[in-house]
Amino acid sequence: MAIMKTAYFYGGSDIRVVEEEIPKPGAGEVLFRVMSAGVCGSDLHNYRGHRTREGAPWQQGHELSGEIAAVGEGVDGLEVGMRVGIEAEHLLGCGTCRPCLDGQYHICLNRGIRHGVRQSSHGFSQYDVCVAENVVPLPDRVSFDAAALVDCYACGVHATNRVPDVDGQTVAIIGAGAIALTLGQVLKSRGAERVVLVGTRKHPVEVAVSAGSADVGVVSSESDPVRAVLAVSGGEGVGVTFETVGGQNQLIQQAVEMTRRGGVVSVLGLFTKPQTIDPALAMEKEVAIQWSNSFSSWNGRSEFGEALELLGAGKLNPEPIVTHHFGIDDIAKAFATADDKRSSGAIRVVVKPWE
Numbered sequence: 188m189a190i191m192k193t194a195y196f197y198g199g200s201d202i203r204v205v206e207e208e209i210p211k212p213g214a215g216e217v218l219f220r221v222m223s224a225g226v227c228g229s230d231l232h233n234y235r236g237h238r239t240r241e242g243a244p245w246q247q248g249h250e251l252s253g254e255i256a257a258v259g260e261g262v263d264g265l266e267v268g269m270r271v272g273i274e275a276e277h278l279l280g281c282g283t284c285r286p287c288l289d290g291q292y293h294i295c296l297n298r299g300i301r302h303g304v305r306q307s308s309h310g311f312s313q314y315d316v317c318v319a320e321n322v323v324p325l326p327d328r329v330s331f332d333a334a335a336l337v338d339c340y341a342c343g344v345h346a347t348n349r350v351p352d353v354d355g356q357t358v359a360i361i362g363a364g365a366i367a368l369t370l371g372q373v374l375k376s377r378g379a380e381r382v383v384l385v386g387t388r389k390h391p392v393e394v395a396v397s398a399g400s401a402d403v404g405v406v407s408s409e410s411d412p413v414r415a416v417l418a419v420s421g422g423e424g425v426g427v428t429f430e431t432v433g434g435q436n437q438l439i440q441q442a443v444e445m446t447r448r449g450g451v452v453s454v455l456g457l458f459t460k461p462q463t464i465d466p467a468l469a470m471e472k473e474v475a476i477q478w479s480n481s482f483s484s485w486n487g488r489s490e491f492g493e494a495l496e497l498l499g500a501g502k503l504n505p506e507p508i509v510t511h512h513f514g515i516d517d518i519a520k521a522f523a524t525a526d527d528k529r530s531s532g533a534i535r536v537v538v539k540p541w542e
């Protein structure tokens with residue numbers, strides 16, 4: 188019996204690494220060695236106890252890449268040894284509901300359910316199995332770490348697809364985490380003239396500017412973010428403001444205030460508190476507020492595939508975004524590091540299950 192290490196999450200900070208049998212790929216599935224898996228902000232919701240998940244213990248890790256170890260029956264075009272990116276399995280669509288038929292499987296009514304069972308990717312594990320359709324060969328120049336960021340970049344591609352063309356525009360991003368930094372690079376690749384990025388702390392804002400994710404960095408603990416964004420945009424506000432933080436703060440109102448008349452607020456952050464906005468202001472400015480949840484396809488084109496293409500073409504700069512690495516035995520440290528970014532200086536923490 189071949190054995191691997193995998194992490195189980197018992198809720199909160201209780202994470203246990205155990206040994207268990209390596210899964211076998213069924214028909215239409217692929218087994219791969221996980222090479223990199225990012226710790227996402229959404230992984231931290233449970234860790235911090237904001238959202239208690241039922242059915243503990245569970246496995247997780249949805250920002251992952253690897254190397255194919257075996258393929259199941261009926262899998263074409265994928266071979267053992269290939270380096271691959273994995274589109275997270277919790278995004279699988281049922282294929283038959285209205286959003287799925289429209290190619291919008293990220294808002295599927297039964298997202299992540301296949302054969303009646305909830306699916307998820309297990310990046311915090313030495314091996315994982317995935318349906319072949321979510322396994323994408325990597326271009327040579329895309330590293331495993333970069334491929335683990337495709338999930339983030341694809342969220343940025345989706346948000347950018349939903350807003351009016353950013354080519355030549357000044358836009359703002361609230362937040363300085365991995366979603367913000369990857370989004371900023373996608374916006375630059377789409378021709379955004381100026382990206383103004385607002386973060387609460389100096390260090391990640393500086394990283395954003397030096398990584399090419401932003402042209403102008405604003406540290407909100409040092410200067411009023413709305414005033415700063417208005418100043419950069421000639422007093423009128425920006426065409427699009429992307430909110431990437433979510434959580435408990437009242438940031439949607441702030442985004443409305445930064446946005447010019449007729450502009451758009453795109454919300455990527457997951458809020459855990461109701462938001463108060465001044466509808467009179469939003470009405471007067473006719474600011475549209477839209478939501479951007481994960482990614483799927485746009486005009487028939489895979490947004491995961493598009494993000495990977497941008498990486499393959501050298502149009503994005505993933506290296507500075509991955510700041511920390513931990514082996515599987517140190518996964519508790521990986522989560523503690525990701526949880527306390529203020530003291531660790533982490534942007535994206537990556538688990539390398541074979542180190």
Ligand SMILES: [Zn+2]
Pocket residue numbers: 227228229249250338339
């Ligand atoms: Zn994620």
Ligand SMILES: [Zn+2]
Pocket residue numbers: 280281282283284285286287292295296297298
């Ligand atoms: Zn569906």
